[in-house]
Amino acid sequence: xxxxxxARLEVLHRDQLVGEFRIDTGRTIIGRTPDNDVQIxxxxxxxxxxxxxxxxxQSVLEDLNSTNGVFIRAQRVKQQAxxxxxxxxxxxxxxxxxxxxxxxAHQLATDDDDDEDDDLDxxxxxxxxxxxxxxxxxxxxx
Numbered sequence: 197x198x199x200x201x202x203a204r205l206e207v208l209h210r211d212q213l214v215g216e217f218r219i220d221t222g223r224t225i226i227g228r229t230p231d232n233d234v235q236i237x238x239x240x241x242x243x244x245x246x247x248x249x250x251x252x253x254q255s256v257l258e259d260l261n262s263t264n265g266v267f268i269r270a271q272r273v274k275q276q277a278x279x280x281x282x283x284x285x286x287x288x289x290x291x292x293x294x295x296x297x298x299x300x301a302h303q304l305a306t307d308d309d310d311d312e313d314d315d316l317d318x319x320x321x322x323x324x325x326x327x328x329x330x331x332x333x334x335x336x337x338x
Contacts, residue, residue, distance in 0.1 A: 202250050203278075205234060206292040214289075219255060224248045226286065227260075240264050240287025248278070248293075255295070257284060 201218035205226075208214065217224070217234045226234040227244040236245075242262040249256050255278045259266040267285035268276055278284075280295035 201296055202252070203248075203255050203293060203295045203297070205248070205284075206294065207234065207236065208290045208292065209288060211290075219248055219250050221250055221252070224250070225260075226291070234291075236286065236289050238287045238289060241289070245286055246284075252297070254278070255293070257293075262286075 201220055203219035205217045205219060205224075206213055206215075207217070215234075224233045224247060225244055226232060226236065226241075226246045226248070228235065228237060228241040229243045232244065242260070242264070244260050245262040246260055246266045247258050249258065256275060257266065257268070257273065257278055258275045259273065264287055265272045267273065268278075268282055270285075278293045278295070280293065280298070282293040284291040284293060
């Protein structure tokens with residue numbers, strides 16, 4: 197069983213979503229042939245066009261000496277650290293990069309906050325019970 201992905205790529209052709217691919221630690225290879233992690237069947241895409249190398253901190257896009265290049269923000273790049281929302285242009289396809297690391301950290305923080313809220317609720321319940329007990333004892337002593 198795999199854990200949560202570090203990121204994902206949403207592949208679009210003519211602005212229509214045609215695929216989604218998870219990015220895990222290590223290399224994710226993008227190209228035209230079936231042996232790639234992300235296969236894009238297009239004559240404008242090289243057999244092994246580019247790769248995304250990811251670790252716990254970042255993902256880096258690298259052109260694998262493709263014929264038609266890799267573009268981010270209309271600039272041809274050989275190697276580029278990716279940021280959430282970057283659009284990678286490969287041939288006629290756009291790949292929207294979505295960094296999931298922040299979502300994972302946010303979920304973990306939210307889970308921790310929920311635990312703290314539970315503790316606060318427990319404390320409030322304990323105080324109410326103590327108050328009720330004090331009142332009951334006070335009535336008995338009268």
